[in-house]
Each structure stands twice: as structure tokens, then as C-alpha cells.
Amino acid sequence: MSMAASRSGGTRFILVAAFAALLALSAGPLANPAPVRAGTAETTEANLLQWVNAERSKRGVPALRLRSALVDLAGDRAAKMASTGDLEHSSCLACKLRNRGISFVTCSEVIAYTTYPWGDQAAQSIFNGWKGSTVHWGILMSRTYTSVGFGVAYRSSNSSTWAAGVLTG
Secondary structure (H helix, E strand, O other): OOHHHHHHHHHHHHHHHHHHHHHHHHHHHHHOOOOEOOOOOOOHHHHHHHHHHHHHHHOOOOOOEEOHHHHHHHHHHHHHHHHHOOOOOOOOHHHHHHHOOOOOOOEEEEEEEEOOOOOHHHHHHHHHHHHOOHHHHHHHHOOOOOEEEEEEEEEOOOOEEEEEEEEEO
16 A cells, blocks of 8 residues: 555544534534533532531431532432433432442432423422422432432423432431
8 A cells, every 4th residue: 555545544533523523523412411510609500509408407308418429329320311301210220339339228319300490490390399299308308318419411302300309318
């Protein structure tokens, strides 16, 4: 093979690879929206944690501690639901925790979505949805759980916000 043919083939490969990478980058956020992580008082996750802990305090229940590994898992759960449009509990939450090396004695998950986009309205809608559900509220107010991670994701196709909370004890 001549040097010119080798360079030409290499250039084509690089151009094809670069084009494929650009396509993947442009489709990635739509196919699997990245969750926003808790970190400031302005984030949806931080609001959920603050409001849940305020309600736990009113009932004499210790505050849930934020656990970063749970935030990551909850964020991934919310992103999956947002990307598929399916509001579904994990088929095996304990398996997901073990696969990530997260220690726990007991575990549970709360999920929700709202047609409000990012912000306080979305956080309030999700919180109210959980508060209005006997099962979800019972989990969030239970003394059994001591650690939590909240995650949210945005689905641009219908301007909805999806949320998951993963709790361990």
C-alpha cells in the first residue's frame, strides 16, 4: 500500500470517527438526560431534602443524611425514567445498590414526575405528590431510613421533570 493511500484511509477514518462522536454528543442529552445533582439550596434535589427533613422534624423523626452514592443512583434512576418516559420502580433496587458497592440493611425508592419544568414549581409538585401518596410518604417519614439521595432529570420532549429518591437504613 502506498503512503498516499494510507494517509487517505486514515483521514477518512478520523473524519468518520469525529462525525460519529459529534452525533453521539448531540443525541446523548436527548437520549439520556443528565440528572442535576444536589449541591445548592436552589436545586430541586436540595429543596426535596430540606422539605422532607422539615416534615420529619415535625414528627420527631431524625433528619435523613444525604449520601453521595445514593444521589448518583437516584440521578441515574431519574434519567432513565425521563429518557424512556416510563414511571417505574426498579425491578431490584437491592441489586442496584449491591452492584455499586453501596452498603445497606434496608432500602426503598420513591419516584414521581411532574409536567413542571426545572425549578421550585417542579420540586413542590413532586414533594406534594409524594406527600399525597400514603406509601411514598410512609417511606419518607419512616425511622427505618437514615440516608437518602434524590435525583431529578428533565425530559425536553414534554417539558417534564422526573424524580427518584433512594433511601437506605
